[in-house]
Structures are given as structure tokens and as C-alpha cells.
Amino acid sequence: MMKKMLLAVALTTASSWASAAHVLVVLSDADQLELQGGKVHPTGFFLNELMQPVKLLLDAGDTLTFATPLGKAPTMDKVSVNAKDFGGDEKALETHLKLLDSLKLTDPVHSPVISLSRVEQIGYSHFDAVFVPGGHAPMQDLPGSPEMGKLLRAFHQAGKPTVLLCHGPVALISALPEAKSYLQRLEKHSGAKAQGWIYSGYRMTSFTNAEEDASAAVLEEGKMKFTPQTALTNAGAIFISAPQKWQSHVVEDRELITGQNPASALELGKRLVAKLSDVKDQKR
Numbered sequence: 001m002m003k004k005m006l007l008a009v010a011l012t013t014a015s016s017w018a019s020a021a022h023v024l025v026v027l028s029d030a031d032q033l034e035l036q037g038g039k040v041h042p043t044g045f046f047l048n049e050l051m052q053p054v055k056l057l058l059d060a061g062d063t064l065t066f067a068t069p070l071g072k073a074p075t076m077d078k079v080s081v082n083a084k085d086f087g088g089d090e091k092a093l094e095t096h097l098k099l100l101d102s103l104k105l106t107d108p109v110h111s112p113v114i115s116l117s118r119v120e121q122i123g124y125s126h127f128d129a130v131f132v133p134g135g136h137a138p139m140q141d142l143p144g145s146p147e148m149g150k151l152l153r154a155f156h157q158a159g160k161p162t163v164l165l166c167h168g169p170v171a172l173i174s175a176l177p178e179a180k181s182y183l184q185r186l187e188k189h190s191g192a193k194a195q196g197w198i199y200s201g202y203r204m205t206s207f208t209n210a211e212e213d214a215s216a217a218v219l220e221e222g223k224m225k226f227t228p229q230t231a232l233t234n235a236g237a238i239f240i241s242a243p244q245k246w247q248s249h250v251v252e253d254r255e256l257i258t259g260q261n262p263a264s265a266l267e268l269g270k271r272l273v274a275k276l277s278d279v280k281d282q283k284r
Helices: 002-018 047-059 090-103 116-122 146-158 168-175 179-188 209-214 228-235 262-283
Strands: 022-026 032-034 040-042 063-068 129-132 162-165 250-253 256-259
Touching: 022 047, 022 146, 047 063, 047 090, 047 162, 047 262, 063 116, 116 146, 129 146, 129 168, 129 262, 146 162, 146 168, 162 168, 162 262, 168 179, 168 228, 179 228, 209 228, 250 262, 256 262
Parallel strands: 022 063, 022 129, 129 162, 162 256
Antiparallel strands: 032 040, 250 256
């Protein structure tokens, strides 16, 4: 009788794992952002933008794999450690900090983060969705990453949920045929255009130019070489922002789900969990 009970538990566990959604979370390797005039600013991912969706996914029983272009342990932007982005709830802040610590993502020795080249070796088909959180760090390396571009083109072709938040949507630029050339032209002239983008004509959002201006003090009088809104719009996006700055705002178009700012993290995470529930239903 006991053997039958143990077998039933094992089968249930295996079934639950088999039907779980597998989400790839892509972060930046960068801990500094290069600004205009040769200035640099310390940066990283934003705590709530990463951890609120991650907690929702884990609570839903999903399996997560964390990656960066080079496989380095990512850096958390210290500015993001505040209760404001958790609705003023200090307990929620502490809960998400503890979860981040338990995952060891930022630990230079024990981080489970793998490289995007390793992701390709595993196979893009292994993953049901990709999620890119914000913070300024993605501005430094994701839009010009060939590996990021290859991954996004594969997910686009397969129609798999592609979810990006705040400054994260700038990573979509990597899917351009000549992403680095476009970025170089954009740094010199904000009106530079691009052609051949797989997301041209998609409705999307990101941290807006108005929000960049309102939060300029964060960069300590420095200025970014380009903004996500300008880069996406000039590449062919139909850019849609919330009526007011700092409001939660999520835009969904085909496989793409984008969120505007830190306040959008929870709604974006809930949209992704809902999308993946359909994926899990198909696996059962």
C-alpha cells in the first residue's frame, strides 16, 4: 500500500513538472551605463521589475532559467531598493529581497545565470516564454547583442510570449538585421531610422521620454545616448503610453507584451501568468 502511495506521489510530481511552463528570464551583464560625453553611471536591474513577475511565476509553479548575454551574475540597481515600488509596503519589499537572495542571482560565485549562447545550445524550443525586466542596465548591452537578436527572432517565429518591462523593451532592437549600425546612427542623430524589423507595426510601450525627463536626476546630470521610446518608434513601433506618467500601463500585441514603468510590473506579471496558463493546459 505504501509503495502505491509513493508511486502516486511520484507520478503526480512528474506530471506537475511536465506541465509547468518554462520561462527564460534575460538580464543584462552590465553594472555601468555609458552616457553622452564619456560619462558612466552605476546601474543594474530594478528590484521590483524583476522580482514581482518572478514571484508570480514561481507561485504559479513555473520553472525559470536566468540568462545574460555573457553569463555573468547580474547587478541590482541600489536605487531600486525602496518600498515605493511595492506600494509603500515594507514587508513586500523585504519578501522580494529575501526571494532574490534565495535565488543567488547576484552572487558572483554561486549565481545560476547562464549565457545566451548556452540558451541556444539548450534549444529555444525548451522555453515557453521570455521575460526581460528593466532598470537602465539593458540599455548598455541588450539592444546590440547578436545572441539576443537570434533568440527574439526564434520566439517571434514560434509566436511565443515575449515580455519586456520599462527599459527592457529596448532589447527588441537586437532583432534588427543591422542592430549595431542603427544604434550607432541613433547615438549621433535621434532621428535615425531602421528598416526590416520583425516588430515593425507592433503596438508596444516602454519607459517614456517624458518619464526619462522627469527622472533625469537619477543619472546625476548625465544623459543617455538614446532613449527606449525613440529607438523603438524610429525602428517602426506604434508606441502607446499611459495618459499620465508613472501609471501602470501594459500593451499586448500578438506575442508581445510590454510594460511602461516600475508601476507596471505586477500587471505585466499577471498577464504573463495568464498567457502561460494556456500553455500549461495544452501540456496536460
